[in-house]
Amino acid sequence: MSHIPPQGGLNGSHTPEQIRRNRLVFLGLVLVVAGLVAFWALGPYDTKDQSSTLKAGDCFQNIGTDKEAKTKKLDCTDPHADYKVLKMNKGAVVDTLACSDVPGTTGSLTQSDPPNWFVVCFKKNDEKGKK
Structure with missing residues (x-):
């Protein structure tokens, strides 16, 4: 069995x-x-991108990467404020064209996310860490 x-x-x-x-x-x-x-x-960590709120004269820190920049707006004398905005060009798509006529530009940040297209032209912040 x-x-x-x-x-x-x-x-x-x-x-x-x-x-x-x-x-x-x-x-x-x-x-x-x-x-x-x-x-x-x-x-x-703070991952909110403030790129769309930048305007000429603002300073910022890139809290993202070089390929996917995310900006954090800071006071220009803040030791982390690496860049200063020279021009915010809403509606622009091509950074080389949007920043070619802006003297002192050393870099640009482009957002091509319709309908919020813009290019930020910036330079190194000379006021960084000064009080």
Whole structure:
């Protein structure tokens, strides 16, 4: 006569302590993943881009990357204010054309996200860290 093992339920090979431990390990992993997702979504850093609010005379820091710049507007004497806006050209698309007639321009920032197209022409901030 053959013996068919029971389906489902507790298996004699797992003790209640092992089951409890496995559940705690699983809960811990879920909490770690949830924490990482929350950290990524909320982050402890300011990621709000203020590029569209810049105007001539404003100073800013790039809190993004060179390829995806995000600006944080600062007082020009702030030690982190690396750049000074020379011209904000709303509606412009090509930075080389928009900034070619602005004396002193050393760089530009372009946003080509319709309908908010603009180019910011800037230079290094000479007032950085002066009070």
